[in-house]
Amino acid sequence: MKDIILTGDRPTGNLHLGHFIGSLKKRIELQNEGNYEKYYIMIADTQALTDNAQRVDKVKNNIIQVAIDYISAGIDPKKVNIFIQSMVSELHEFTSYFMNLVTLSRLQRNPTIKEEIKQRGFETSLPIGFINYPISQAADILAFGTTIAPVGGDQMPMFEQAREIVNSFNNTYKPQEEVFVMPKAIVSENKLFQRLPGLDGKLKMSKSAGNSIYLCDDEATVREKVMKAYTDANHLKVTDPGQIEGNVVFTYLDAFCREEHFARFLPEYENLDQLKEHYRRGGLGDVKVKKFLVNVLEDFLAPIRERRKECLNHIDEIYNMLFENSRLASIDAKERLEKMKDAMGLNYKKFLK
Ligand code: TRP
16 A cells, blocks of 8 residues: 655744755655655644744744745645645544543653743643644644654654554544554654754754754855854864764764765865864864855755745745645545544434434
8 A cells, every 4th residue: 555645844934954854855755756645744833823822923924934945845736735734624623532532641741742841931831732732733644544754853752642542542432444544753764863953053953942044044144154053162273173973064064965065065075074084183174164064055055045936926826726735635634534433433414214
């Protein structure tokens, strides 16, 4: 059986390099392999509202931004159904019934939620919708029969939760035929790429930490950000030996640079290993490495920027595509919703003679 792929992002800001390396790259690969039955990418506005209830405008305005980021990064809306979560109302029904299968303490143990509660200062005033979002996300995943989901490493606990709900549903309602499929998250094997570090070298790259390079940043911005990026605090003089581990400039090179970049931008070296070796030994300055990184990133970002410009001339078409795709996604979700209710015995029409 071919895969059903579903993944998504919250529309709270533009996508950055962390999104690209963490999952977008894999999403594009899966799209181009073409070995799937259905492929959905959800713009998770409902989930974004769980910690942005007062900022509806921000969420609303970012829907088109995220859609443009997808398309300019290489997602083809002809091959992938990009839809808006809140326009698929069936998802709320799944969520309601799943909520009876999960305990509050289970949600409180979710490591991603735990961290997010801290980040947001929600310890003393936790919105129910927020702590509940792993259940709502399980609905997103299970409603479509998702088999695989290319996501960032922080999403693993959400898939564990979704699998637990499948088991719990099966134990509780003992469906005669399979209703829900066990989903699997696909994450980068490289731990660093699962959560690409931010420019500060401390936290992962994230919108809220203000330490990100965005897919839509212009060249001057990219340059400025890279020049300020954290390298090695003990590498003060060019002659000092430098450290690669924890040095974000090298981490970004690991993620983005290819051998051909050396021939084009830094022909004194053949490859990244040689460059690293020189840095470790001493005698290689940060500025030189950073300038190289700017070139490498520009090679990647310039075509994305061009496609973004193109998209900006087709905003209406992109909105119409999102609306139509949401309508189609809704039809797909409805099918499984009926199966679920049948399995639960919520089929009152059977009382009719
Ligand atoms: N939680 C994801 C994020 O923060 C977004 C998301 C919502 C998602 N529903 C999903 C991801 C279903 C994968 C599958 O980016």
